[in-house]
Every structure is written in structure tokens, then in C-alpha cells.
Amino acid sequence: MNDFALWLSQTYPSVLIQTNNAWAIPTIQSIHIAGIGIVLASVFMMDLRILGLAGRDQTLRQTTNRFGPWLMWSLVALLVTGVLMVIGEPVRELVTISFWLKMFLIAVGTLVAAIFLRTLQKHDQRWEDAMTKRLSIKLMAIFTFLVWLAVIVLGRLIAYDHIWGAWSPARRL
């Protein structure tokens, strides 16, 4: 991975971002954060609806129809800006444990969301009403929200990977 990061840092797109880093990096990061806002608020609204804490004037289906597509398209936008950040600063991103833990949790969060939204689409209103009463679904809502919070924390920790001590690959460079 170190070799790959070093190779990537010498490619043309990487050099292009590096030479414009005074504005390019903060700009990409800001767009990334705005996207995080849409993702987290979308997950938050759907989870609060499952928990019965918000949006009770709407059915769960109406809520997921409103926020599901925004969640998925924002994740795409985050992927694009995220890839740009990796290209721009390969060593800073790839040679950290925070980055890889974050990628793992993003996979978990996205998979759970996709399966949940797909399952919901396949069933009728009666199934939905019965399901939202189940404790396991409520626990899943809390769990996925915590997963996304951890993703945000790990994203910020990429800049502070040294706090992992010996676990940080940056140490061994």
C-alpha cells in the first residue's frame, strides 16, 4: 500500500491537486462535509421515524422515499470527493488505520441501508406497520446511526492517525 500511495502521489492528477492544494484540498473537503451533512441527516430522519421520534405524520415508506435517494446520491458524491482527496494526498489517506477502518464501516452502513430500503420496497403497508413495532428494527436504527457517527469520527482521525500509536501504519514508514 505504501508503494501504491507513493506511486499515486507521482501521477498527473495527484500532482495537479497537490500544486493547487491551497484551494483544492479545502474546497474538496468542504464539499465532502456538505455531503456528510446530507447523508447523516437522511439517515437520522429515517432512523428517528423508525424510533417514532420524528416524522410521525408520514409513513415509513413516505419517509424512505423522501430520504433514501438523497442518502444514496450523497454517498456517490462523497465517493467522488473522497477519491479526489485520496488522489490529492495518497500517503496522508492510505497509510492510516483510520482510513481503512472508515472504509470498512462505510461498507457496513451502506450494505445495511441498501438491504433495508430494498426489503421495504418489496412489502406492503401492513408488513411495514408490524415491522416498525419490532425491537430488533429499532436496535438496527440505533446501530446504523452509530456506525455513521463512527465513520465521521474516523474520517476526522485520518488527520490524527498518530493517536492510534503502534497500530498506525504511519508509524512504521
Next chain:
Amino acid sequence: MGGMVACPKAVNAVRLAIPHTMDISEVIKSIENTDIASSIRNSLFLFPMLESIHVIGLALVFGTIAIVDLRLLGLASTHRPFRTMATDILKWTWIAFAITFVTGGLMFTTNATVYIHNPVFQAKMALLLLAGVNMGIFELTTGRSSRQWDTSSSPPAAAKTAAIISLTLWIGVIFLGRWIGFTTTRTATKDEAPPQINFEELFPGATEDSTTPAPPPTPNKK
């Protein structure tokens, strides 16, 4: 130091609130010297954790405000009455804002003098203030008549204008907030040297404050 006589009334008001001999810059300095500020500075974990919670809070602030603004623009949630969703969502916005306020305040204490003189920080505070003013104007004017357009999928032009201003200002706040991290070198005022952050020296320009010129390479303390 007595250089702030341009607005005597304001100065007097502040002097009433704080001990007589203190100047604003001394107040800022004393914030920096509090135990809580120095324990954040000296901790490896606290500042990154505050930043992370700050990002979580601001993500929810921006995301939930965007939901309401998109409704005002008639771009999303159009089937839902505006007033219902505003009361439903905005209470969470305020909780999230309180989180960003507390975490932001704590981060401010660690390097208060530098932040308060940082034009990017000042601009961010100005945009936050403008976002508040924009919200206040909306609440006192168009918001008052919201009963009349509550179920309309396309609210009045004034409401749409307020929504566009709001979205623009909040995106500006995010941008300037991120920019602060590139203009302030936190380590400059650390109480003591950070414990062996070697990879910053190994990869100058590859770490957090990559826009600030990298310090000259120094031999690693083993």
C-alpha cells in the same frame, strides 16, 4: 492596553461585566489560560474528539436545515405541510447546534488569541450571524403568514429567497470552518512539544495543514 475607545459605550458595557482592570485581549488570554483549555491542548485525543463531535453536530445542523430549505424551495417534501415538518425537524437542528456551539467554544479556548485575529474565523462568525439574522427576518415576516401557504408545494418568493440565502450562508460556514484548519497552526501554542509526531516531518505537505509551509526537517528524537 487601552486601544479600544472607538465605541466607548460597548467598552463600558463589557467593563461592567468583567473585572475593572481587564481589557478584551486580556479576557481572551485568560480564556486561553484556563485549566480546561490547557488540558485540551496537552491531550492527544481531546482536540480530535472535539473536532469529530463538531463535524457530527454541523452535519446535522446543515442537513436538517437543508431539508427545511428544500421544502421552502418546493424541491423536496412538497406533499408535507411546511409547519408540521418545520416543528418536527428544527428542534433537532437546535440540539445539534448546541453541540457545535459547545465543541466549537472548547476548541476556541485552546488558541483564543490566534482564532480571534484570524480573518477566516472572523468571516465564519460573521456568516453565522448573518444566518441567524436571515432566520430572524424570515420568522418575523414570511414565516408569520406560513399558515396561508402551509400546504402549498411552492411557497412565496420571499420564503424561497430566505431558503437560498440560508443554504448559501451555511455552505459558506462549512467552507470557512474547514479553511480555519489550514490557517491556524495549533502546535504553535502547545504548552509542550507533542509526543513524537514523526510522520509530519517525514512527509511534509502530506498532513493536516498542508498549505502552510512545512517546517525545516529536524532530526527525529528517538
